[in-house]
Amino acid sequence: MLYFRTGSAASALSPADLRAPAARRLLDQSTLAHTTGITAALSESTTRLIDDLVAMPRRGRLLSFDLNYRPALWAAPDASEVLARHIRGSDVVFVGADEALAVFGTEDPARLRALFPEPEHFIVKNDAHSVTGFQRGERVDVPALRLGVVEKIGAGDAFAGGFLAGLLHGLGHQERIRLGHLCAAAALTGHGDVAELPGRQRLEELASLDSAAWTRIDYSTSVSA
Secondary structure (H helix, E strand, C coil), X not given: CCCCCCCCCHHHCCHHHHHCHHHHHHHHHCCEEEEEHHHHHCCHHHHHHHHHHHHCXXXXXXXXXXXXXXHHHCCCCCHHHHHHHHHHCCCEEEEEHHHHHHHHCCCXXXXXXXXXXXXXXXXXXXXXXXXXXXXXXXXXXXXCCECCCCCCCXXXXXXXXXXXXXXXXXXXXXXXXXXXXXXXXXHHHCCCCCCCCCCHHHHHHHHCCCHHHHHHCEHHHHXXX
């Protein structure tokens, strides 16, 4: 995949876009707003946009931020400072361990949580095998599912989408992470940009399995087949 930043419509976004009546109305009606470090990296004006979004009154709205560190997009030398303040100002945060190592000098979940105690939900995607989730002071480590990878593109976004859906639907801490794993598995085993998921009832049944049953799941053969 190629991304051409210079002159793109997204790179022209600025705090003024947040003040537009339509944008304010949508934000006021939203339960959750999600953004990423990619948006922050596109230009000075998009960095300021995320700063303003973080600083806006929430009025019950959650703010979610995915680190999504892409070094080729960052022209500014202070990427770590920018990303750190966006993390600290968010309610839900997703970081990849490899990204965190590059930006903050550690991939250890406990050390990352100590660096960033502010978000209520702090999710560390360790590697292809597990995710560590913190909700306030509670930590859970949830193994990923066995599967045959078809395409890797989109798995991180799918995980975030699954976790956030679980959060909005009131699932428990572990179940939200498992729902993220299930959505990521659908992306990894699908072709193209549209993955097919089981229905919500089936997803919630899988997310609520006991630990032994969860680790026995092979997504490619028992869920997506």
